[in-house]
Amino acid sequence: MDERWTSKQKALGLAALAIGTNDEECAGLAGLSREKWPELKAAVLEEEGERLEGQSDREVYGEYVMRQTAIQADLAEVRKNFEGAEKPNQMAVVGCLRARSEIHDKILKVGQDMGFVRKEPDRQEIGISAEVRAMDDEERREWFEADRREYFQLYEGGRGAAPWGRTTAQLREAARREEELDS
Numbered sequence: 651m652d653e654r655w656t657s658k659q660k661a662l663g664l665a666a667l668a669i670g671t672n673d674e675e676c677a678g679l680a681g682l683s684r685e686k687w688p689e690l691k692a693a694v695l696e697e698e699g700e701r702l703e704g705q706s707d708r709e710v711y712g713e714y715v716m717r718q719t720a721i722q723a724d725l726a727e728v729r730k731n732f733e734g735a736e737k738p739n740q741m742a743v744v745g746c747l748r749a750r751s752e753i754h755d756k757i758l759k760v761g762q763d764m765g766f767v768r769k770e771p772d773r774q775e776i777g778i779s780a781e782v783r784a785m786d787d788e789e790r791r792e793w794f795e796a797d798r799r800e801y802f803q804l805y806e807g808g809r810g811a812a813p814w815g816r817t818t819a820q821l822r823e824a825a826r827r828e829e830e831l832d833s
Contacts, residue, residue, distance in 0.1 A: 655693050663694040711764050718757050722750045 655663070659680070666679035677687035702710060729746035732739050761767030785793060 655690055659690060660694055660697065663690040664698065667691065667694060707764055708766070711761060711766055714760060715757055718753050722753050725750050725753075 662680045663676075666676040669679065673687055673691070674684060676691065677684050680687065680690060682690060705713075725746045729743050732742045732746070758767055762769045
């Protein structure tokens with residue numbers, strides 16, 4: 651632990667790292683010169699690393715969730731300020747909502763990655779997968795053929811091109827040739 655810095659300076663340094671966008675801004679937030687900031691930054695990161703090393707994954711994830719939840723609360727407050735303004739900025743409100751949603755998604759993803767949140771496949775994927783596996787070869791071919799016919803119908807209505815650049819006519823011709831070979 652670096653004793654050159656007071657606990658208040660270290661707390662300011664940690665806060666500056668959390669909200670600053672670059673070293674110059676962090677130095678200003680911590681009330682230090684650009685020359686002194688790297689020393690405090692190194693001390694804060696060292697201390698924070700030691701603190702995190704002593705925690706379990708569950709504690710680290712719990713702290714992560716609390717910090718992300720606090721950010722969501724801050725965004726809710728920012729959104730209220732935008733909505734309550736004389737001329738509400740709708741794009742800013744939408745941005746706040748999107749950011750809150752992304753934070754929620756990050757919390758779930760990190761939880762899943764760390765094994766604290768169970769990830770289940772989409773029920774529709776399970777049903778289709780089990781259904782296709784249970785089919786014999788002929789049924790499976792018919793199922794895929796019906797899916798392909800549905801695809802042609804979707805793209806025939808004026809769009810004319812499949813997503814990967816082949817025209818509907820080219821796809822129809824390929825399907826016709828396949829049918830001839832199957833006959």
